Structures are given as C-alpha cells and as structure tokens.
Amino acid sequence: MNSTETLSNNSVNDTGDLIPDESPFAEHWHQLKRSKTAMAGLIIILFFVLVAIFAPVLAPHDPVIQNMEMRKTAPFASEYILGTDDLGRDMLSRLIYGARISMVIGVIAVGIALFFGIFIGLISAYYGGWVDKVIMRLVDIMLAFPYILLTIVIVAVLGPSLTNAMVAIGISQIPRYIRIVRASVLAEKENDYVLAERALGASDMELMFRSILPNCLAPISVQATLGFGSAILESAGLSFLGLGAQPPTPEWGLMIASSKEFVTSAWWIVTLPGIATLLAVLGFNLLGDGLRDILDPRMKD
Amino acid sequence: MDEKKLLSIENINVHFNTRRGVVKAVRDLSLHINKGETLALVGESGCGKSVTAHTINQLIPMPPGVIESGSVMFRDRDLLKLPLKEIQKLRGTQISMIFQEPMTSLNPVFKIGEQLADVFLAHQKMTKKEAHAKAVELLDLVKIPSPEKRAMDYPHQLSGGMRQRVMIAMALASPEPGLMIADEPTTALDVTIQAQILDLLTDLKDKVDMSILLITHDMGVVAETADRVVVMYAGRKVEEGTVFQIFDNPSHPYTLGLLNSLPSNEKYSDSSRLEAIPGNVPDLLSLGEGCPFANRCNYADDSCEKSFPHSTCIEEEHNIWCHKADDVKKTKGPKS
Amino acid sequence: MKPLMEVKNLKKYYQISSREGNKKQTLKAVDDVSFNIMKGEILGVVGESGCGKSTLGKTVLRLHEKTEGEVLYGGRDLFSLHHKEMTELRKSIQMVFQDPFSSLNPRKKVSSLIGQPLRIHNAGSPGEINGMIEDIMNEVGINPMYKNRFPHQFSGGQRQRIGIARALALNPEFVVCDEAVSALDVSVQAQILNLLQDLREKHDLTYMFIAHDLAVVEYISTRIVVMYLGKIIEVAEKDELVNNHTHPYTKALFNAFPLTDPHKRAEKKKIVMGDVPSPVNPPAGCHFHPRCPYAKAVCKEQYPPLKEVAPGHMSACWLNE
Numbered sequence: 001m002n003s004t005e006t007l008s009n010n011s012v013n014d015t016g017d018l019i020p021d022e023s024p025f026a027e028h029w030h031q032l033k034r035s036k037t038a039m040a041g042l043i044i045i046l047f048f049v050l051v052a053i054f055a056p057v058l059a060p061h062d063p064v065i066q067n068m069e070m071r072k073t074a075p076f077a078s079e080y081i082l083g084t085d086d087l088g089r090d091m092l093s094r095l096i097y098g099a100r101i102s103m104v105i106g107v108i109a110v111g112i113a114l115f116f117g118i119f120i121g122l123i124s125a126y127y128g129g130w131v132d133k134v135i136m137r138l139v140d141i142m143l144a145f146p147y148i149l150l151t152i153v154i155v156a157v158l159g160p161s162l163t164n165a166m167v168a169i170g171i172s173q174i175p176r177y178i179r180i181v182r183a184s185v186l187a188e189k190e191n192d193y194v195l196a197e198r199a200l201g202a203s204d205m206e207l208m209f210r211s212i213l214p215n216c217l218a219p220i221s222v223q224a225t226l227g228f229g230s231a232i233l234e235s236a237g238l239s240f241l242g243l244g245a246q247p248p249t250p251e252w253g254l255m256i257a258s259s260k261e262f263v264t265s266a267w268w269i270v271t272l273p274g275i276a277t278l279l280a281v282l283g284f285n286l287l288g289d290g291l292r293d294i295l296d297p298r299m300k301d
Numbered sequence: 302m303d304e305k306k307l308l309s310i311e312n313i314n315v316h317f318n319t320r321r322g323v324v325k326a327v328r329d330l331s332l333h334i335n336k337g338e339t340l341a342l343v344g345e346s347g348c349g350k351s352v353t354a355h356t357i358n359q360l361i362p363m364p365p366g367v368i369e370s371g372s373v374m375f376r377d378r379d380l381l382k383l384p385l386k387e388i389q390k391l392r393g394t395q396i397s398m399i400f401q402e403p404m405t406s407l408n409p410v411f412k413i414g415e416q417l418a419d420v421f422l423a424h425q426k427m428t429k430k431e432a433h434a435k436a437v438e439l440l441d442l443v444k445i446p447s448p449e450k451r452a453m454d455y456p457h458q459l460s461g462g463m464r465q466r467v468m469i470a471m472a473l474a475s476p477e478p479g480l481m482i483a484d485e486p487t488t489a490l491d492v493t494i495q496a497q498i499l500d501l502l503t504d505l506k507d508k509v510d511m512s513i514l515l516i517t518h519d520m521g522v523v524a525e526t527a528d529r530v531v532v533m534y535a536g537r538k539v540e541e542g543t544v545f546q547i548f549d550n551p552s553h554p555y556t557l558g559l560l561n562s563l564p565s566n567e568k569y570s571d572s573s574r575l576e577a578i579p580g581n582v583p584d585l586l587s588l589g590e591g592c593p594f595a596n597r598c599n600y601a602d603d604s605c606e607k608s609f610p611h612s613t614c615i616e617e618e619h620n621i622w623c624h625k626a627d628d629v630k631k632t633k634g635p636k637s
Numbered sequence: 638m639k640p641l642m643e644v645k646n647l648k649k650y651y652q653i654s655s656r657e658g659n660k661k662q663t664l665k666a667v668d669d670v671s672f673n674i675m676k677g678e679i680l681g682v683v684g685e686s687g688c689g690k691s692t693l694g695k696t697v698l699r700l701h702e703k704t705e706g707e708v709l710y711g712g713r714d715l716f717s718l719h720h721k722e723m724t725e726l727r728k729s730i731q732m733v734f735q736d737p738f739s740s741l742n743p744r745k746k747v748s749s750l751i752g753q754p755l756r757i758h759n760a761g762s763p764g765e766i767n768g769m770i771e772d773i774m775n776e777v778g779i780n781p782m783y784k785n786r787f788p789h790q791f792s793g794g795q796r797q798r799i800g801i802a803r804a805l806a807l808n809p810e811f812v813v814c815d816e817a818v819s820a821l822d823v824s825v826q827a828q829i830l831n832l833l834q835d836l837r838e839k840h841d842l843t844y845m846f847i848a849h850d851l852a853v854v855e856y857i858s859t860r861i862v863v864m865y866l867g868k869i870i871e872v873a874e875k876d877e878l879v880n881n882h883t884h885p886y887t888k889a890l891f892n893a894f895p896l897t898d899p900h901k902r903a904e905k906k907k908i909v910m911g912d913v914p915s916p917v918n919p920p921a922g923c924h925f926h927p928r929c930p931y932a933k934a935v936c937k938e939q940y941p942p943l944k945e946v947a948p949g950h951m952s953a954c955w956l957n958e
Contacts, residue, residue: 191740192739193740196734197742198700199700201724201728202757
C-alpha cells in the first residue's frame with residue numbers, strides 16, 4: 001500500500017480535533033496528589049530512599065566502630081545525637097545504614113517475587129488448561145503454609161544470612177504475585193485487542209509480554225509497593241530470630257534483637273530501630289493503599 | 302401553565318465542572334411534553350439528551366454537575382425548586398424511568414413479583430396478597446406470557462426483553478403514572494425484541510394516560526414511535542417539530558445530514574456512497590458561543606461562528622435554530 | 638470461477654457447565670455451516686444475538702479452533718496449516734473488530750499499533766515501515782501528525798479508522814468486518830462505511846461483513862447470509878434476498894426493522910412474538926418453529942435442509958417443500 005493519494009473527499013475528512021486528553025500517568029499522578037495519605041506515604045518513602053542513597057554522607061560516624069567509653073549514651077547528651085548502643089556505636093549512623101539495608105532487602109525480595117510471579121502468573125493465565133491447574137494447586141499448597149513458617153524453612157535450608165533471608169522472603173512472596181498477575185491477565189486477555197493482535201500474526205511471547213503485561217502493571221505495582229513494606233518487616237523479624245542479618249550488620253531487626261535486654265535501662269537502643277521500621281513499613285503501606293484506590297476501579301464506590 | 306402541557310422545561314443550562322474545564326452538557330434548552338404524547342429526544346453521543354432526562358428527575362450528580370438557571374415545570378410545580386424528599390416521592394410514581402440495561406435497575410435478590418408488589422405497597426393501602434395479584438395483572442398487561450409463573454422468577458432468569466417489560470410494568474405500578482422517561486430502552490435488544498417493546502410502549506400509552514419522553518439515537522425508533530421530535534446537537538436544541546415535519550421536511554443542516562447518512566435511506570438502494578457528515582462531534586469543553594455544528598456544516602459562514610441563532614419557524618410547531626435557514630431551504634432538494 | 642474461501646460443514650461447539658449440577662452442556666455456536674465467498678464480493682452476515690455470526694467470523698480466520706469441518710482458502714484447509722504457514726497466511730486474511738475501544742491496545746501508540754503487523758511480517762527496514770505507516774494513515778484519513786498519540790486520545794470514528802489501517806497494512810485480500818460500525822454514531826458510521834467501500838475498490842478487497850443492523854448489511858453487501866441459532870437459514874444475492882426472501886425468520890427480521898418513514902407506521906406489521914431461545918438448548922426440529930406463525934408438525938421434529946428455491950437463493954424451511 002504505497003499510495004498517498006487521498007480518496008474522494010467524503011471518507012478522508014476525519015482529521016478533526018483530537019480529544020485533548022493527557023496520558024494515563026499524568027491522570028493518575030493528579031489523583032495521587034489529591035490523596036493525602038498516599039502523598040504522606042510517598043514522602044516517607046522518599047525520605048528513606050534519600051537517606052539510604054546518601055548514607056555515607058549523612059552518617060556522622062562509622063556504624064560498626066565501637067567507642068567503649070561512650071556505651072549507652074542517652075540521646076541528645078553528647079556528640080552522638082541519638083545516643084549510642086551497648087557497644088558504644090552511634091545509633092544515628094546505624095539507623096542510617098540500616099535504612100540502606102532495608103531498601104536493599106525490599107528491592108531484592110520484591111524483585112525475586114516480581115520476576116517469578118509475573119512469569120509464572122502470565123504463563124498460567126495465558127495458556128490456561130492443565131498448566132494453569134498445576135500451577136494454581138502448587139500456589140495453593142504454598143499459601144497453605146503459614147507465611148513466616150515458610151520463610152523460616154527456606155532460610156533454615158539455605159543457612160542464616162542476610163542474603164538468604166532476602167531470597168527466602170522473595171520466594172515466599174511469589175504466590176501472591178502469581179495470583180495477582182494471573183487474575184489481571186485473565187481479565188485483560190478477554191479484550192478484543194489480544195484477538196486483534198493474534199489476527200495480525202503476533203506470537204504468544206509478543207502477546208504475553210508486549211501486549212497484555214503492560215496493561216496489568218497497575219495491580220502489580222500496588223502489590224509490589226505493599227510487598228516492599230512487608231519484606232522490610234519480615235527481614236526484621238528473621239534477623240530478630242537470628243536467621244537473617246548477622247552482627248555487626250546495622251540491620252534494624254537485629255538491632256532490636258541484640259538489645260532487647262536493655263529495654264528498661266536504655267530504651268532508645270530498642271525503640272529507635274523499632275520506630276524506623278514502623279515508619280518505613282507505614283510509608284509503603286500508605287502509598288500502596290493510595291495506589292490501590294486510584295488504580296483499582298473496583299475499590300471505588 | 303398551559304393545560305395541554307404535562308412538563309415544560311424552560312432555558313435550562315447544565316454544566317459539569319471537571320478538571321479539564323467546564324463541560325457545557327446542555328445549553329439554553331427549552332422543551333415541553335404534552336399530555337399523552339411521545340416526545341423523542343434524538344441526537345448522537347454527547348448531545349445532552351440523557352443529561353436532559355436526568356435533569357427532569359434530579360439525577361444529575363452535584364457536584365460535579367451544576368444546573369444553572371431555568372425551570373422544569375411538572376404539573377404546576379418547579380422540580381428544580383422542590384426539596385429532595387418531594388422529588389423522591391415523584392420518582393417512581395409520577396415520573397418513572399426505564400434504562401438501556403434493565404438488569405442494573407432490578408434488584409437481583411428479589412423475585413420480580415415481590416419487587417412489583419412493593420411498588421404497590423409503597424403507594425397504596427392494600428394487603429400483600431392484593432399487591433401480588435396486582436403485580437401479576439401488570440405482568441399480563443405488559444404481555445409477559447404465564448405471568449403467575451414469571452412473578453416467581455428472579456431477574457437473571459428472564460431475557461433482556463422480558464426484563465425491559467418488567468421495568469415498564471414497574472413504571473405502570475404507580476397510581477397516577479404521568480411521565481415515563483425511556484432512555485434508549487431498546488438499544489441493547491435484538492431487532493425482533495425491539496419491535497415487540499416499541500409496540501408495547503405505543504399500545505400502553507393509549508391504554509394508560511401517560512406521556513413518554515423517548516431518548517434515542519436511532520432515527521428508525523423515532524419514526525416508529527414518536528409524535529413530536531426534538532433534535533439535539535452538542536447540548537443545543539437545533540430542530541423541533543412533529544415526527545412528520547422532521548422526516549418529511551428536515552430543515553436544519555444537522556437533521557438533514559443525520560437522515561442522509563442513514564444507510565436505510567431508500568435512495569441508497571443501489572449501494573452508492575452515503576452522504577456522511579464530515580468531521581466529528583465536537584468536544585464539549587471547547588465550544589464557543591457560536592453554532593456548535595458550524596465546523597461540520599456545508600452552509601456555515603462567519604456569522605455561524607459568532608453567535609447561536611434565534612429560532613426560525615418553518616411552519617406551526619416546526620422550528621429550527623440556524624443562521625442559514627433560508628439558504629438551506631433554497632438548496633435542499635425534495636426528499637428523493 | 639473458483640471461490641476465494643470455501644467453508645464446508647463448519648462446526649464450532651463450546652462445552653459449558655450448566656447451573657444445575659456438573660452436567661456439561663454443548664453450546665452449538667456454529668452448527669454445520671457451509672458457504673462460499675467469491676473474490677470481490679461483500680458477503681453480509683446478519684442475525685440476532687446468539688446466532689453465531691461473530692463466532693463464525695472468527696473461526697473462518699482460525700482465531701478460534703474449529704470443532705469440525707473445513708475452511709479452504711486458496712484450496713488449502715486453514716486448520717491443517719502449521720503455525721508458521723498460518724502466520725504467513727495471516728498477511729492475506731484480516732479482521733476489523735466491533736469495539737474501537739477494546740480492540741486497540743491502550744498502551745500502544747498509533748504508530749506502534751499500525752506498525753505491528755509490518756514488523757511481525759518483516760515488511761521492511763524501520764525507515765521503510767515508518768513511511769508505510771504514514772501512507773496508510775493518510776489513506777484511512779488520519780493525519781500522520783498524530784502517529785505518536787495513544788488510542789484514548791481519538792474519537793470512536795478515528796479509532797475505527799486506526800483499526801482499519803492496521804488490518805489493511807499488509808495489503809490483505811480478505812477482510813472480516815465484525816460489527817465494524819455498530820458502536821459508532823450514525824454520522825460517523827456513514828464515513829466508515831464509505832471508507833470501507835473506497836478501500837475495497839482501490840485494493841480489490843473481499844469482505845465478510847457481519848452486523849446485526851439490517852440496514853447496514855443491506856447497504857454494503859452484494860450477497861447476504863441470514864443466521865439463526867448457529868445455522869444459516871437463508872442466503873441469496875442482495876436484491877433477491879431483500880425482495881424475495883422466503884424464510885419466515887427473514888421476513889420477521891425485515892418486518893421488525895424500524896423504517897425511517899413515519900408514514901409507513903400505520904401499515905400494521907406482523908411482529909414475531911417470543912424471545913430468541915438460548916443456543917445451548919435450541920428447540921428441536923427447526924430452531925425457529927416456536928416463534929414461527931407458519932409452523933407445521935414436521936417443523937417440530939426435523940431440521941429443514943438448506944434448499945435452492947431460486948438460482949443462487951437457498952432457504953432452510955419446510956414451507957419450501
């Protein structure tokens with residue numbers, strides 16, 4: 001079809017105005033800005049992300065260097081603004097580096113869960129039939145285990161370390177992503193555009209990853225945001241149990257665990273990492289809930 | 302108010318305040334419905350026909366909707382000034398509404414007989430048994446076969462056509478049905494079913510003393526059922542007249558274009574090209590003060606862009622709103 | 638002359654689980670349908686919801702797998718082709734969809750939508766493809782300036798033009814238009830019908846035009862197939878079918894169709910009563926007999942054969958006997 005000649009005037013007249021609409025992203029961004037809780041969540045997250053990125057610049061001390069003379073210094077009483085812990089390490093610096101570790105945990109755990117969840121969920125929903133049945137039964141089995149138990153079992157098999165904890169959290173989150181991806185792919189693949197593109201000769205891979213997946217990103221991003229928060233919380237839990245980060249890593253859960261006996265004598269050593277964890281998780285949950293309200297029309301009234 | 306008139310809308314303006322700006326959905330609209338007549342409000346998507354209907358029974362969501370100025374007189378009362386409670390009383394009794402998709406307006410967990418009986422019980426003193434008998438009677442009136450049995454059905458057990466009949470029965474259940482607003486009542490139905498429903502509506506209008514405001518985009522449906530017609534375009538009324546005036550002597554360029562673009566028009570029996578109206582329906586956000594049809598109109602000149610025209614009377618009851626009424630009259634050939 | 642496409646005894650059944658218990662039921666969406674499409678013809682397929690016209694359109698393009706039967710295109714059965722051969726054949730058989738809102742991927746730009754078939758079938762270098770996209774956009778009446786816009790920024794009519802551009806990008810021979818204009822406003826519908834006519838003349842296309850709107854089918858088609866509950870009940874050249882239809886259902890359809898002439902309203906029409914039955918459990922015998930005013934005893938027992946009642950005019954009704 002090489003000709004650019006125009007057909008008789010009656011059919012070529014639709015050069016009319018476009019609907020001056022904005023991109024879906026701009027639309028959502030506007031809605032997000034109006035949601036106070038989601039914005040609060042976003043600000044908290046941004047704060048932690050910036051702290052994590054600039055940790056070496058922001059931290060006044062080395063987080064693992066011990067100052068035996070200044071053990072258990074109270075906050076605002078010395079050069080250590082937030083005090084020191086039982087080994088004389090600067091609390092503020094440990095919290096700042098802890099943010100870095102928490103963000104890495106979130107990225108890696110969510111990354112693992114996302115990668116496998118999207119791939120498996122997409123295949124399950126797209127091909128359907130026995131493939132789908134087998135995958136969904138496996139997911140049911142995984143979900144039948146108490147979540148934390150599953151994580152602990154995986155860590156126990158892999159051996160306790162921060163890296164293994166991240167992997168374990170990632171693996172145990174996979175079933176949720178499979179379910180969410182599968183549900184939205186099932187809904188999305190009913191649309192005519194999938195059939196239309198198949199009629200053009202598009203391959204399964206092209207249909208799955210280039211046509212359907214981009215339209216399923218909304219629910220996935222909600223789950224990823226919420227999953228980020230829970231990954232931080234679980235890693236703290238695993239470290240508390242001694243299955244995650246090992247001393248002297250400034251991991252928030254580990255900081256709580258190793259100082260729990262000072263809860264009455266030096267409250268800040270236990271409380272400050274607890275508050276940091278709480279804030280970070282709260283930030284992701286607020287943003288996740290806000291995103292869900294905007295992106296998931298079923299939640300609207 | 303004129304004795305003949307059941308409803309009279311004067312100069313209403315309905316706006317919606319959206320983030321992108323003010324959408325002027327209905328502008329300076331006046332129309333009336335006589336007792337016992339079927340008025341068809343016809344136009345394409347976005348012409349404001351449904352908004353007009355929702356203005357009558359106050360179903361415009363506010364905000365973002367704003368009804369600016371004007372009045373809606375129904376049986377000597379201005380509906381725009383009535384308190385919500387009074388409006389709610391009117392809805393479903395004197396002003397009823399049927400929609401394109403009846404499933405959404407029927408309660409899925411109650412039998413249709415119960416739902417119908419409830420309408421009786423709400424407005425009249427009678428026992429449950431009497432109400433049920435009345436309900437069955439009504440189902441029979443709307444020509445539902447074996448009405449006693451069907452009264453025991455849930456909405457999902459009925460076909461689309463049957464559900465629409467139930468909705469019509471609901472509208473008739475009130476003691477003094479006055480106006481029935483039918484918003485695209487047959488658009489979701491198959492042609493053979495559409496014919497049944499249109500036939501039923503025409504039949505009932507004579508049996509029960511009521512007027513129908515029929516909202517549709519389908520000129521065929523208009524020709525089959527309407528007494529009078531109001532043609533709307535982009536929130537404005539552009540032509541009004543009796544159904545014969547509109548189809549025999551369409552005088553506004555838009556009405557002409559609309560009728561000419563119908564493939565069912567007899568002059569296309571030889572598969573020649575259709576006379577399409579160029580361009581698209583305008584965006585309601587970017588409308589100026591001029592005639593909204595100007596940019597798609599063959600007759601338009603500068604004056605059309607500047608102001609919306611006053612009415613031109615073609616003959617009694619037949620008016621158009623067009624600056625170029627004379628030009629249209631001269632050039633428009635006889636309907637072939 | 639050899640037909641472009643021959644459809645022989647095509648069946649497409651779906652297994653559905655019924656509400657009561659686990660009993661599987663068979664939905665016969667397309668039930669033993671045979672017809673030919675000649676080159677250059679516009680075959681209109683008309684019928685009410687549940688008649689299987691849309692399933693038929695998708696099955697003859699092998700967008701659904703068949704249950705039984707053959708679809709011969711250029712002498713080869715579509716369903717016997719391997720994946721690669723089928724992908725190659727997709728260049729010449731294309732489809733325009735009903736809903737211009739769901740048939741365009743909302744995350745793709747116009748250039749990517751129209752360019753997709755060209756890229757899949759390696760129609761040229763990126764630069765050449767870009768040029769082709771602009772040519773096609775011009776041809777269907779969309780300013781190429783808009784090629785980086787997303788579908789939601791266009792009106793319904795413009796979107797349908799994009800859908801047509803995509804279907805025609807590879808210069809196909811045969812295009813199935815499935816309710817291609819029914820979601821559009823009347824004035825825009827006329828533009829699209831004209832466009833389809835122009836493109837057909839220019840590119841020597843053959844259409845299978847599926848619609849529920851009798852007026853549209855009557856206007857555009859050269860030959861018309863009428864379907865009811867999965868079966869073809871009547872088929873004839875356009876003029877023959879419009880003027881001399883014999884099947885009671887075709888008569889009912891023509892009678893029910895609202896005319897745009899209020900003067901003819903008075904001619905009281907015969908309206909066929911009853912609902913369209915579910916295709917899951919169609920009535921025994923002729924599927925139309927419960928609604929048919931002429932039904933005889935035999936109609937309740939046996940399905941009537943599709944018989945030639947005039948040259949090129951077939952009808953499935955016991956009244957023809």
